[in-house]
Amino acid sequence: MPNVPTRWAGVPAAGRKAERRAMLVQAGFRLFGEDGEGALTVRAVCRSAELHTRYFYESFADTGELLAAVYDEQAAALGDVLAGALADAGPGTEARTRAGIRSVLQFISDDPRRGRVLFAVAESLAARRRAAETSLLEGLIAMSGVHSPSLPVLVAATMFTGAMTELAQQWADGLLGTDLDAVVDSAVDLALALARRPLDV
CATH class of the missing domain: 1.10.10.60 (Homeodomain-like)
Incomplete structure (x- = not known):
């Protein structure tokens, strides 16, 4: 060409x-x-x-490397959006939880192609998805303000990380309807119930 x-x-x-x-x-x-x-x-x-x-x-070298670069770009963009939302939300647990969940789901809603990339089943992206989940887990633990988190804190953060990943994927796949506010409200209620005792972020 x-x-x-x-x-x-x-x-x-x-x-x-x-x-x-x-x-x-x-x-x-x-x-x-x-x-x-x-x-x-x-x-x-x-x-x-x-x-x-x-x-x-x-x-x-091949399209696998290109797809990895595409994934990295979208993951970084989501990370920036999430960090910005949390920074604007203030210190309150509910406000930060709501801002975090909404920002992730809104990021996907704004361009559905993002969800298709971030939740692609391509084997070449498995390690990257795992790293992204680990980063989210570490961020949640850091937000708890506990330098040496107890087992309950680690378990709660791990459960929330897995739940958030699945929530975002279900939303991206269109399986939770189209009412973003309703989904966010339900997710926040459940997240706070999990976080209230062992993980106050």
Whole structure:
């Protein structure tokens, strides 16, 4: 696929490579998010990004590496949204719980492709999903303010992490209806019941 000769004029080599990589990641997000893993071929990605196929291998060994980059970008974006929501919510347990749950579900609602990426069953993403869950668990424990958490705190945080992951996936799959407020209210009530005694965040 030909490129406009002046497309990268004046851009340093490292900058050109970074820009091309970002274009490929965005193309991968569009294709995977809309049509699934089967749509994620080198040729299709390059066509969508309007780049020659040689540029794909400049940044990725295969589509598995590209999908990992797509996942990492969306996970980082969700992390930023969640951190911002918690920072704005203030110190109260209920306010922080509500802000956290709503921000995650709203992030998915705003672009359903995000949920398809974050909850993809691709084996290549298993380790990344596990790392994301571990990060959430560590964040919950940190919010408890306990430097050496007891077993009840660890158990409660672990249960909440698993429940939140499943809640987000069920919401992404459209299995909880379309009333975000109702889902958030129910989730907050249950989360507070779990967190009130051993994990006051």
